[in-house]
Amino acid sequence: xxxxxxxxxxxxxxxKDGAVPYQEVVVSGVTLVVQPVGSGLGKIVQIRSTxxxxxxxxxxxxxxx
Numbered sequence: 001x002x003x004x005x006x007x008x009x010x011x012x013x014x015x016k017d018g019a020v021p022y023q024e025v026v027v028s029g030v031t032l033v034v035q036p037v038g039s040g041l042g043k044i045v046q047i048r049s050t051x052x053x054x055x056x057x058x059x060x061x062x063x064x065x
Contacts, residue, residue, distance in 0.1 A: 020035055021035075021036065022045060023035075024048070025042065027060075030047065030051075030060060031048040032048070032060065033048065037065065043063065043064070043065050044060065044061065044062050044063065044064045044065075
């Protein structure tokens, strides 16, 4: 594969130092991707479910803690 870019390779292939660690948590049978914000606390980033009804529940909406 050839990559054509005007940017230096160090910039293109640089790893991001500020990567946020996410965790997968199962709550009431629903898998959630959570960003830890404190001791035992987390902010919901993503819902991983095949059930459409889960996406309508306000307690599982992204941004909730």
